[in-house]
Amino acid sequence: MSKITVSATVNGDAADFVCDATETLLDVLRDRLGLTGAKEGCGTGDCGACSVILNDRLVCACLVLGAEAQGAKIETVEGLANGETLHxxxxxxxxxxxxxxxxxxxxxxxxxxxxxxxxxxxxxxxxxxxxxxxxxxxxxxxxxxxxxxxxxxxxxxxxxxx
Amino acid sequence: MVKVGLWGSLTSYTGGATHVEVAAGNIREMLLALGQNYPGLKPHLDRGVAVSINGQIYRDAWFQKIPEGAEVFLLPKLAGG
Amino acid sequence: MPLDAKPGMDFKVIGTRPVRPDGIDKVTGRARFGADFNMPGQLTGRVLRSPHAHARVKSIDVSQALKLQGVKAVVTRDDFNADAVDPALMDVLVNVMARDKVLYEGHAVAAVAAVDAPTARQALKLIKVDYEILPHVTDVEEAMKPSAPVLHADMFTDGVEPRPTKASNIASRVEFGHGDVEAGFQQADVIVEREFRTEAAHQGYIEPHAVVASMGADGYAEMWCCTQGHFMVRNISAHLNGVDVSKLRVTASEIGGGFGGKTTVFLEPVALALSRKANRPVKLVMTRDEVFRASGPTSSSYVKVKIGAKKDGTITGAYAELAYQGGAFRGSPVDMGAMCTYACYDLKNVQVVGYDVVVNRPKQAAYRAPGAPQAAFGVESVIDELAQKLGMDPIDLRLKNAARDGTKSSYGPTFGPNGLIQTLEAAKNHPNYKVKLGPHQGRGVAVGFWFNFGGQTAVSMNVNIDGSIALAVGTPDIGGSRASMGLMAAEELGIAYDKVRTIVADTASLGFNDVTEGSRVTFSSGLATVQAARDAIKKMCGRAAQMWGIPEDAVEWKDGHAHPAGANAGNFPPMSLADIAKDAGNTGGPIAGHCEVNAEGAGISFATHLVDVEVDPQTGRTQVLRYTVIQDAGKAIHPTYVEGQYQGGAAQGVGWALNEEYIYGKDGRLQNAGFLDYRIPVCSDLPMIDTVIIEVPNPGHPYGVRGVGETGIVPPLGAVGNAVSHACGHRMTVVPMSPPRSLKAIKG
CATH class of the missing domain: 1.10.150.120 ([2Fe-2S]-binding domain)
Structure with a gap:
């Protein structure tokens, strides 16, 4: 299966990854970028455990494809705190x-x-x-x-x- | 002697008696004596039971002493959530 | 328990509300839950599940799946040696991997491990299972009929003499009670008799089951999983795979909710078998669909209740009949339901009969006070109706008949000190009981009971060189228990809360611990923590005695320091815990406290709930307006987390009462296996949940602690049922009271 190359910004940092066409943004965050803060509670957009902010919009990462994140600005729970200072x-x-x-x-x-x-x-x-x-x-x-x-x-x- | 209260469905193995007396000083002795005196009870005892002594429920405590004149009941093995 | 309570104890940190030690990890995404673990070289596993409710498995052909590139292992029933399995665990084995029959839709029949998820999914499609479809039954009352398809040819009802000669779906009959109920009903001025039905609810934890297992060619294995009891997972997984218990080390991950549903195994033994076969780590994670179809929901039930009372409200006789389905295997919580049915009442004549029934549904698992809410729904509804008929306030009727210290309980034993009366009186005086209701609104009251348990517990407490403490417990922290353990350790040692670090140790690092269940953790691990602290204190007093050259018993421990006990012992300045820890290496080596105990002495907990609802006459939708939980905690170690348990139990009960149900089609398949159609309460469904903590100390715990986790789900079905009944002007007898049912009640 040929993979897709994607460049995005995650929590202010550049993030480049390759993924399958079928992979969700949640799969990419968890399995390819090592950001396991977002959780898969249902995989169908019903539980919100995978909520992330995508281009200033709140989305369920399980309902977005990884490939759709090309050029996007993504915020996850890992980016909430500022250094030692909690949000x-x-x-x-x-x-x-x-x-x-x-x-x-x-x-x-x-x-x-x-x-x-x-x-x-x-x-x-x-x-x-x-x-x-x-x-x-x-x-x-x-x-x-x-x-x-x-x-x-x-x-x-x-x-x-x- | 320990007077042991049984839950309703066990009374079919004791000729209808809701309480039976056995010689025992602790829970293990009591369970062994019950199994010997009332063989029909044995499979239920083997599957696991809880024992209440003076209102306190013990789930696994063979050597818990049974004081003289204590109120003792056999209860089904309990599990929680 | 040998521990003496300290009467009138003046607590320093117990009862305060510090932040939890794992808080930062959990708000930053750092905390590692079941699915967050990964291993080098890890494979992805998937489970093939039965599409049929009941079928004979004639053959399983995995050859095509094995030929698919990237598939590293396939396991089926043939990979587990049933002959070597303890009969007591046979149902567990059959549930994790079907043998001659599949007994419910979703029953596991095979599992694969492959290089990635798409390959694993594709491999499942290549496994050929030849099923002979059998007639099925999913309804508890249908399953009890003589004409019903029988699940197990060797099931002859227990508890019936003479033993039946014909196999049936009734696994057992239990009976509790005392006195003469018929004579009791003869004395009654008013009798209410009704039938009730409750549908099955799922625990609904947000984290699906997940495990990573890694077994080497030498038979040594590691496992990480989300569970309420990693020692249980170790013992069962090792046994089912024929491995020595010592060769398998299990580490409990953070756990994303359990509520009883993670007190057993589903994936873990299968992951171990796959890992052994592939000789690689294997990760198995359930989808939400699998969680609904293949992990344990609670029982659905049929409940018949008959209660008689005199004009002054005195109950003269009480009878109940319960039938609970436990899924495809024996073991529904009907026995506990039967014991809890009338536990809140002081009754002369009482009888409860219960039937444990099997149907073609997933094996039920414990769910918060298992068995109690279904029976309480029936009883609390009938009590409410009696109050209406007698023209009595429903709290007054309960107060008149409430169990108290010295009451002979309906299941036998005599109750000790407990807080039921106090919860009822607090309810009666609560401002929420006096708010005026509007049209289409109704108020409900109900009481509830749970036993609470102790159990096997091991705790290890290490005194570090700088005077800080490492406390290792073996009970997974499902709701902030590390904070409570830290508080108890700090209290006993006389040091600051933040000097204690509590961890959940793996199975190789600590003695056996029973599962986190039965509201036992704050009680049992807390009791063991206090004992371990006292053990450490004794050793520290010994070190101080050595330094001072005085006898050990001439040293006492006060406020975190060793002191000479009185003037005769000598005039030495007190030594702090940190002072003693600093020199431990020179005074005899490391200092540690231990406790290995079978904790007994758990205290029962009662609650009273109040709820106001409004039912929309156009749609039948019920909105909860106000909710109040009043419960006896014995002693609240961390009051904020006690409130949290009360609120969480109430919210789950409200969901069960109003929305949640397993809906089966005629084909025996679950029709709503997802959070969209199986709707648990969301934020906008609920109001703030008010709480009142009553504290009637449990004499069996050094600080008076009672378990608080489970009682909270017992009253809501009845409380909401009574409120909706008053709002609709019609007695509700089926849970959930979903909009179609309420609308039907309103329209008549």
Whole structure:
């Protein structure tokens, strides 16, 4: 099977890879680029565990082909923190115990970042509907929603002060 | 002597008795005595049972002592999620 | 337990809410879950599964698959020696690889290992299986009929005398209770009798089963997998493959949810067999479709409940009949369901009969308080209806009949101290119980019970040179338990929480540990951690005594320091743990505490749940407006994670109550094997979930801990059922109460 050569930007760094035509972006991230933060919970776009941001749009990496990433800008959970400094969402998820097993957490963080990028001051209802594409089986979502609202508030305050 | 309470479906092996008495000082002795005195019980005991002593459930504790006059019940082997 | 509780103990770190030690790994993507492990030279495995619900496997021809370039191994039933397998594990073997028959759609019949996934998938298509299709049955009530197709020709109902002579799908009959229920019903002023049905729900963990196995030609093997019990995986996988247990080392990865579903093996023995044959590491990962079709959901059930009460609410008699299907093998949790059915009540006359039934569905696996929610749905619904008929508040009716310290339980033993009454009183006084409801809204109350277990546990605690602690436990951390262990170690040693690093050790590094199940980890590994800490403290006191030249028993441990015990022992400045650790090399070598124990003394946990719902009269869709969980934790080690267990259990119960079900076609095939059609609650389906932690200490644990993980899923079916019934003006008797069912109830 002939392979396709792809050049993309992942978390700000150039990433070149070859892949099969049938390989998903999730397969590429996990198996070819060693970025296993995005998880395969379903492979059908129903669970959101593989959420990544592709050209500023929130997508399920399992529903995008690797070959489609040519020239794209991709953000994954691995790119959220800035060196030692966690993204406020990451910090708030830990503080609020917004994770139990933690397998859905990368997807939630990426989805929540995309929400705050689009809407810095979301209501509880907006958070709940934005995150409705991400499944969590452990927490009942209570602490996740609180963590996202708290992180958004802190980020607004920081922007205001700046 | 230990007075052992049985769950309902086991009473068919004890002639309908819901409680039987055996000589035993710990769980292992009790299970051995039950199997000898009531051979119909043996396959159930071999498959694994839990034992409640004074309200405390023991799943695997042969040498747990059974105090004089203790309330003892045989229970199915328990598993959780 | 030999451990003495410290009455009125003044805790320093227990009950605080520090961040978890694995937090950073889990928010940065660094944490390695089952499918995140890879080995050099690793092959990709795939499993061929039966498309039929019930069929005889006449032959399996793998020759074409083996000829495909890139295929390195194929295994079938012929690669497992059934004659050498312990009869107690025979069902496990038959479940991981079908033998003479396939017993459900999705049953494994062969597996391949190839250089990549496309090759492995192609190889599966080249395996020729000759099936003789047999009649099937997937419904529990149908399976009990004399005319039903029989799954196992050697299944004669246990627990019935005389033993039946005709094989059937009823594996066993169990019965619990005491008193005389008929006499009880004679004394009743009001009797309610109803039939209920619950569909099967899946645990729905977000991480599919995954394993990497690597076996060398010398028979030594390594395995990484996501499991609730890597010692269990080791013992079973080694046994089914005829390998010494010591030759297989299993490391538990981070686990992406289990809820009971990862307390057994599916892929692991097969991966080991493939690796042996290929002489290369093999990775097997289930798809979501396989998780639904081939890993264990819980039982579907038929439940009949009859309860009689006097005008003042006193229950005079209670009867129930349960039939649970456990999939294609014996072992549904009907026995535990039967024991839990009336555990919340103090009853003079009670009888519960249960039937364990086999059908052509995947072998059920434990799911959070296995067996209890189905029975509780029936009982809590009937109690609610009784309250309506008696004109009583449903909490008052429960308070009148609630089990308390000294109650003879419906399954035999007498209860010790417990918090049921406190949870009911807290519910009655909760602001959420007083909110005024609008049109199409309803409120439900229900109570629930779970036993909680202890079990085999080994813990090792190493005191490092700088006074920090390495704590090795053998129970996979499924929801933050490393934080709780760290707290207990810090409390006992008298040091800071962040000085303790807790890890989940592999099977070669620690004594055997039972599976993480039965809400046992914070109790058992916690108890073992406390004992290991006391062992280390004893050794450290000995070292201090040596340094001071005084007898060991003249040294006591306080606030992280060795002190001379009283003026007679001498006047020495206290030595900190770090001081003692620094000189360990010169005072006798490494210092470590150990505990190997069969933890007994787990404490029961009761809960009361309150829920308000609104049912849309146009669509029948139910929205949960408010949800309150009130549960006895004994002692909350890390209250935030206790709340998390309460909220998670409630959310799973709400999903089961309103949406989740296995839907089978006439062909015996599962029709909704994906998260789109098997819909678990999403963020927008739920409100915030309020929690109240009641603490009635468990006398069997040094800090009073009770397991909290499982009870939370017991009340929701009944609580939501009662709320929807009131909102619809019609008694709901089938779970899930999906929109079509609720709409039918409203329209009549």
């Amino acid at each position: 406020p969402l990451q910090r708030k998820f830990i503080e609020h115990a917004a994770l139990q097993c933690g397998v859905c957490t990368p997807g939630f963080l990426v989805a929540a970042k995309s929400l705050i990028d689009h809407n810095p001051d979301p209501t509880e209802e907006q958070v709940r509907y934005w995150l409705a594409g991400n499944l969590c089986r452990c927490t009942g979502y209570d602490k996740i929603v609180r963590a996202v609202l708290d992180a958004a508030a802190e980020m607004r305050e920081a922007n205001h002060a700046a």
